[in-house]
Amino acid sequence: MTETLFDKDRPRRVIVAGGGAAGLIAAWRAASRGASVVMIEKNSRLGMKILISGGGKCNLTHAGSMDDLRAQFRVDEARFLNPAFHRFTNTDFLAIMHAHGIATLARPDGRVFPVDGYNAHDVVAALTRLIETVRVVIVTQAPIDRLVIDGGRVRGVQRGDLFTEADSVIVAAGGSSYPATGTTGDGWRWARDAGHRVVPLRAALAPITLARPRPEWSGVALRDVVLRARVSDGGKEYAHWRGDTLFTHKGISGPCALGISREVGEKLDGGLPGGGMLEVDLAPDHSFEHLQALMRDQIRLSPRRTIGWFADGYLPERLRSTFWDDAGVDPNMRGAHIAQRDLNRLIRFVKGWSLGGAHSVPLERGEVVAGGVALDEVDSKTMGSRLVEGLYFCGEVLDIAGPVGGYNLQAAWSTGYLAGEAAGAL
Ligand SMILES: Cc1cc2nc3c(=O)[nH]c(=O)nc-3n(C[C@H](O)[C@H](O)[C@H](O)COP(=O)(O)OP(=O)(O)OC[C@H]3O[C@@H](n4cnc5c(N)ncnc54)[C@H](O)[C@@H]3O)c2cc1C
Structure with a gap:
């Protein structure tokens, strides 16, 4: 069965697959360029992950120059993000928030949040209004099964027996952490089916379970310490993060644990027992x-x-x-x-x-997932697939994972903007 949801007065039909951070901005930009845009979302509401971000407060982005923001990503990711970060900046995104009445504040550490009285719900409401003003058609409770590709170009998407035909499809289906929010890695399956390479997935910004957990310390916080990971007791340091470390039933969480979790996960996967050794510096200001x-x-x-x-x-x-x-x-x-x-x-x-060695870095409990659609197969200026015409990727589905601090949402806003701009071009 073929369904027609598009506005016949608009010449170009764009499907945005996934109504999260990247998809919302992509849909808005594509529709602003005159395309007829349909956003298809699995959940009954948009932006589920935005709603839980920053503990419900939503750390929207980071203050500073876009080059400084970019420098927080690994070198290949930073290079890929360059065009997107300069085309749609943190101030561009904040201007949207301000235009919708959400005042924002940069904290001393540079993280930008809505001011008190506003939260992630207001952010999602503002972005929903934004796409409604440019007449994006929103379809919820509509999990997409697969992309339909024929003759090297995308033809639309299939859900159940419904086929929705389009000129372009923007894959904005996110990663696979917190699967209850709707992100179950579907975008990677679609990308693989389309012939794309998906870089092996790994947790980033996740809590760390310890080989010797201390459940009796659960709930205790070490404030403003440095958490270090070394290849062995007294051996070479390979990661560190300054901030708070929180003890949990099974290990550690909080900014420090999240901050080094990607590197620890890599060492564990690489076969280093316990990922080496973790230690806390309780007095980081003093030698x-x-x-x-x-x-x-x-x-x-x-x-x-x-x-x-x-x-x-x-x-x-x-x-x-x-x-x-x-x-x-x-x-x-x-x-x-x-x-x-x-x-x-x-x-x-x-x-x-x-604190001894690590036991694991659980992928599903991470704020973001490292790995994803290989960047060398996506055009960084348009987010377009180099393999399939009319196919675009944005947000966490790509092989990008930044640190804590609003960097990941900014990557979603910026890459979403470029994908929408290119897919919506007449
Ligand atoms: C607990 C938590 C806190 C976080 N806090 C912050 C923070 O404060 N600041 C920050 O910068 N980042 C934060 N992040 C990371 C940030 O939320 C993500 O980087 C960002 O949401 C990624 O945007 P996205 O659009 O790529 O994916 P998502 O926002 O996850 O959106 C993907 C959408 O696609 C939909 N979808 C998936 N499969 C299908 C399908 N088959 N059919 C249709 N729709 C589908 C999903 O339901 C979802 O709505 C946090 C993450 C978590 C889990």
Whole structure:
């Protein structure tokens, strides 16, 4: 059965497959260029992942120059994103938000959020209004089964026995993390069927389960620490992130864990047992020598204070007894009595307390998935497939994964814009 949803007055028919971040901007841009656009979404509502982003607050983008934003991605990804990031910038996206009455604020760390009183629901509502004003037809609860490709060009999409014919199809079906939000990796299946290479998938921005989890610490947060990953105990560092580390039932979460999870996952997949070793630096602003001098000064001033009194400030209470056991130093010893060797050992533990190895980095619990449609088979200036005419890709379905901080949504907005612009061109 063939269904006709397009506006007959408009000469070019574009299907946007997926109504998330990239799809919304792609649909708006294609329709703004005069194309008749149908957005087909699996869920009953649009933008499910936007709704849960930033804990429901939605970290929309990152402040700064687009070159700075781009530099946060791996080199090949950054190169690919260059045209998209310069064509549709963070300020371009924020201008849309502001035009829809959503004021935004850049936090000191550069992450941009809607101001208090607005949240992710307002963002999705604004983007929905945006596409409605350019007469995008929205079809929800409509999971697409496959793309229809014939003679090297895309002809439309198939869902059940319904065939929707189009001149172009923009695949904006996202990744496969948080599958309950509708993203179950369908876009990758379609891409493979179309002959595209899909770079092996791996979690990025995910919590890390530990080989020796500490469920009794679940809920405890280490504020403003550095989490490091080394190839072995005392070996070469291969990743680090500064911020908060949260203990969970099975391991660690929070910005630090998310920040190094991609690299840890790669080491685990590469066969390094435990991905090496993870450690926390509890005093990242102080070097070993500085901390040594600081403690010596404090002990000189208050020699009768216990050594625990000097060091406990770096640790939440629930972690202290394990820390002191691991360090092998008695926290009740008076400062004046501590041997230099024990003081050095204590400082070494403050600067690098081992959490042991990782057990896994669960792909489905990541904020984004690394891997996806291979970038060398997609034209970075248009997001068009180099293999199938009329086929476009944007957003997380591509082999792109940025760090925490609004970078991934910006990649979705920018690549969506380019895909819509090219697919909607008359
Ligand atoms: C918990 C969480 C928090 C996050 N927080 C942030 C943040 O604060 N800032 C940030 O920059 N990034 C954040 N991200 C990442 C960000 O949400 C994604 O990078 C972004 O949503 C990707 O956009 P997308 O359009 O490619 O995919 P999505 O937004 O996932 O959209 C894909 C859409 O395609 C639909 N779809 C899938 N298959 C089909 C099908 N067969 N037929 C029809 N439709 C289909 C899906 O239902 C979905 O609506 C977060 C992610 C998670 C999981």
